[in-house]
Amino acid sequence: MKKVQKDIIIIGGGPIGIACALECQKRNWNYVIIEKGTLANSLFNYPKNMTFFSTSEKLEIDDIPFISNNPKPNRDEALEYYRRVTTSNKLHVNLYETVVSVNKNSETFETITDKAHYTSNQVILCTGFYDIPKLLNVPGEHLDKVSHYYKEAHNYTLQNVIIVGASNSAVDAALEIWRKGGQVTMVIRGETIGERVKYWVRPDILNRIEEGSITAYFSSEIEEIKEDSAIIKTQNGSVTIPNDFVIALTGYLPDFDLLKNSGITLSKDEKCIPEYDSNTMESNIKGLYLAGVVCGGKETHKWFIENSRIHAKLIAKHIESIK
């Protein structure tokens, strides 16, 4: 296998990995981003018509202007922005290469990917949380008609679609599919639509539910998914409804195995928060840094681009201080 020597390995080419690369580039450090998918892979996999809740300047990295035509940018504009930042600055990125393990041997790190074997002085892990869906763990979840991601509405026209969840993603999908002629039923564990749903979207979904355009079962869960129906456990007993597709938008989890196998300690409580120093972003393993939304463990709402882009500068400052 190919052997490569670098000062710094950045794992993950999302917005925060790109921000880290900019800091390395400015300092002439020998670094590379290793990204298992395309550039900004999580954003690429977001729904096609998704609009960010942040205004564009809050998504900027290193003060490079992000101009949007709208009050809040959409997915395509964000992809354009992070792509241009990467190409204009000639950042070093290896795409379609997956990191399998990170090990520290005395003072250096060995990062093994499916293509090469890297040694480096530091590793920055910014692998996000969008790759591992939280499963419903119900019979029938394996069926082809069940998905944990939503891309666009057209293929759900004239179909009976269940959306599980009540967050931004679930509400956006429910409204879009209903507007494209799908019959939408929402199955929601809580008593209401999520409080964090974008303030300009929340009234829309509440009104569609109230007028009966979209059916919502609150305090309810899916019990079983069958080929052409689904059973919902409601407060008033089980209900069976006709069903063509289930879209379970119940959240995602970071790759805890990669973190643990790299030696990073996770909090013992249910949040599984990785250990790091918030001043430097260095984990419990010296020279191994965490950046971006991966820092929140199972608390995937704690960090986002807006408040985690600062991690790149904290890390660079710390590495500079020990060089």
Ligand SMILES: Cc1cc2nc3c(=O)[nH]c(=O)nc-3n(C[C@H](O)[C@H](O)[C@H](O)COP(=O)(O)OP(=O)(O)OC[C@H]3O[C@@H](n4cnc5c(N)ncnc54)[C@H](O)[C@@H]3O)c2cc1C
């Ligand atoms: C629908 C939705 C809307 C959002 N809206 C906003 C918003 O308005 N404002 C905001 O600030 N935030 C928003 N967020 C959150 C924001 O998009 C994420 O916080 C952002 O993507 C985090 O950036 P990141 O670089 O930390 O992680 P990611 O963007 O997830 O990047 C991690 C990268 O690591 C790669 N990777 C993972 N494992 C490996 C591996 N083993 N080897 C190599 N590469 C790997 C992944 O492919 C991915 O490209 C939203 C999130 C979602 C899901």
